Amino acid sequence: MPTPTTAPGGPLLGPTSREALRAVCRRAVEIARQRRRPVLASWATPLPHTDAVALWRRWRDRADRSLLWESAWDRGSLVAVGAAHVLTGRGTGRIASVRDSWQLLIQDAVAGGRPVVTLPTGQGPLLVGGFSFAPGATARTAPFPDALMWVPTLQLRSSPAPAPTTELRLNAVVHPGDAPDQIAAFLAQLAEHHPPAPPTHRPSEGPPPPRRTPAPPATRHELPSAGAWQDLIRRAVHRIGEGAFEKVVLARELRIVAGTPFDIPAAVERLRHTYPDATLFAVENSGHTFLGATPEYLVRLSGRTVQTLGLAGTAPRGATPEDDAAFERELTDSAKLRHEHDVVVHTLRDALRTSCSRVTAPPSPTVLKLPNVQHLSTAVDGHLGERDAGILEFVERLHPTPALGGHPKAPSLDWLSRHEGLDRGWYAGVVGWTDAAGRGEFAVAIRSALVRADMASLYAGCGIVAGSEPAAEYAESCAKLRPMLHALGVE
Numbered sequence: 001m002p003t004p005t006t007a008p009g010g011p012l013l014g015p016t017s018r019e020a021l022r023a024v025c026r027r028a029v030e031i032a033r034q035r036r037r038p039v040l041a042s043w044a045t046p047l048p049h050t051d052a053v054a055l056w057r058r059w060r061d062r063a064d065r066s067l068l069w070e071s072a073w074d075r076g077s078l079v080a081v082g083a084a085h086v087l088t089g090r091g092t093g094r095i096a097s098v099r100d101s102w103q104l105l106i107q108d109a110v111a112g113g114r115p116v117v118t119l120p121t122g123q124g125p126l127l128v129g130g131f132s133f134a135p136g137a138t139a140r141t142a143p144f145p146d147a148l149m150w151v152p153t154l155q156l157r158s159s160p161a162p163a164p165t166t167e168l169r170l171n172a173v174v175h176p177g178d179a180p181d182q183i184a185a186f187l188a189q190l191a192e193h194h195p196p197a198p199p200t201h202r203p204s205e206g207p208p209p210p211r212r213t214p215a216p217p218a219t220r221h222e223l224p225s226a227g228a229w230q231d232l233i234r235r236a237v238h239r240i241g242e243g244a245f246e247k248v249v250l251a252r253e254l255r256i257v258a259g260t261p262f263d264i265p266a267a268v269e270r271l272r273h274t275y276p277d278a279t280l281f282a283v284e285n286s287g288h289t290f291l292g293a294t295p296e297y298l299v300r301l302s303g304r305t306v307q308t309l310g311l312a313g314t315a316p317r318g319a320t321p322e323d324d325a326a327f328e329r330e331l332t333d334s335a336k337l338r339h340e341h342d343v344v345v346h347t348l349r350d351a352l353r354t355s356c357s358r359v360t361a362p363p364s365p366t367v368l369k370l371p372n373v374q375h376l377s378t379a380v381d382g383h384l385g386e387r388d389a390g391i392l393e394f395v396e397r398l399h400p401t402p403a404l405g406g407h408p409k410a411p412s413l414d415w416l417s418r419h420e421g422l423d424r425g426w427y428a429g430v431v432g433w434t435d436a437a438g439r440g441e442f443a444v445a446i447r448s449a450l451v452r453a454d455m456a457s458l459y460a461g462c463g464i465v466a467g468s469e470p471a472a473e474y475a476e477s478c479a480k481l482r483p484m485l486h487a488l489g490v491e
């Protein structure tokens with residue numbers, strides 16, 4: 001078990017660390033010269049265990065791009081600041097193109113320092129970022145294009161188990177003509193201490209972060225209007241009746257102008273406090289932030305175990321235990337909601353079977369209770385077969401599942417693209433990370449918002465099947481928007 005070497009308040013990198021970092025950069029430049037291509041240099045050291053949000057607050061301003069991630073699976077966290085190397089892709093081949101470029105880059109990476117080998121997942125340099133719901137991002141969502149994954153310059157990976165650990169990792173992609181000592185000096189400087197971060201609360205500890213109400217009062221704009229969205233639901237139900245498809249997920253946007261900039265760290269703290277079981281994420285790029293607390297993960301690959309989650313079918317929470325139980329019964333007894341859910345579970349099962357020797361799922365869903373809504377939930381797990389498959393292969397195969405797109409895929413997505421009239425951007429897309437071995441975690445980016453200064457776009461969608469009632473779906477979408485409204489201090 002490595003022990004942290006840094007004293008609180010002292011320099012983060014002592015002379016020995018700086019020398020080791022220079023050695024890694026020199027070796028990487030040497031290999032870059034020999035192979036005549038860029039090489040990834042990666043150096044790591046243990047840090048005293050620190051809360052992820054505190055780390056993110058301390059370092060996020062150091063670069064134009066950052067990511068905060070706290071996993072619902074194991075509460076492992078990741079803070080990624082700056083970009084040593086950026087991978088993008090467009091169109092339908094975007095996920096595969098990112099995967100291929102990552103494999104090429106990682107194969108001759110040079111690593112050094114004192115990595116924390118007890119991190120249960122996500123060791124070594126990581127590729128972080130996400131993919132939009134559908135290819136074809138517009139100017140409005142440009143900072144969050146079809147595919148944007150990057151190797152962070154500064155990477156902090158923490159795990160609460162088996163023992164609380166935090167690893168600091170510095171990454172750079174070096175070229176044949178680069179001066180390695182300058183690169184090492186730049187990395188060391190980036191990592192140096194900022195003033196101590198303000199204290200943050202663990203979800204279960206202390207009072208909730210203070211509520212912040214933007215002043216002057218925020219203006220709200222529904223896109224489309226409540227009436228137009230419900231008309232769209234009627235049209236979808238009509239097409240379902242005609243047999244065009246079985247299910248489609250219709251989403252809408254709530255645009256808010258607050259008059260004063262939103263306080264992003266406060267929003268993150270509030271999401272974390274109110275939704276402690278969700279995966280928390282915040283991706284920042286060029287002054288825009290895409291953040292959320294999602295109960296839905298797309299896929300996790302750890303060792304040879306593949307985990308996915310079918311989450312579809314929603315009911316409100318009741319004000320009293322009796323009301324709540326009544327809503328839960330409606331959820332579990334409704335043939336309509338069960339159908340909406342089963343469509344997702346079957347798709348996940350089929351997608352895993354392609355690469356897994358064993359796929360398991362309980363015969364009936366459980367109920368996931370969140371503070372704002374309750375969902376039917378089924379964990380679908382697989383065990384990798386003889387052929388190794390990386391997580392980006394699973395992302396490509398699974399995304400979008402019928403929990404966010406529709407079923408059958410082609411006609412429902414085609415109808416959506418022609419009628420929804422919404423640039424979803426990264427809403428209902430995927431956010432996460434992968435390591436050198438193709439292991440990693442990706443969440444479905446719902447219960448999310450895109451924020452820039454005093455403007456925020458919040459999104460919510462509902463699965464539409466035969467028998468869906470527009471007014472009930474609209475009420476459900478309002479309930480799904482509530483966490484973010486609350487986090488941003490608007491409600």
Ligand SMILES: C=C(O[C@@H]1C=C(C(=O)O)C=C[C@H]1O)C(=O)O
Pocket residue numbers: 249251296311312313314375403404446447459460461462463464480
């Ligand atoms: C589309 C959203 O949620 C999805 C739709 C659900 C449903 O229709 O029951 C439930 C969970 C999510 O898969 C959203 O929150 O925006």
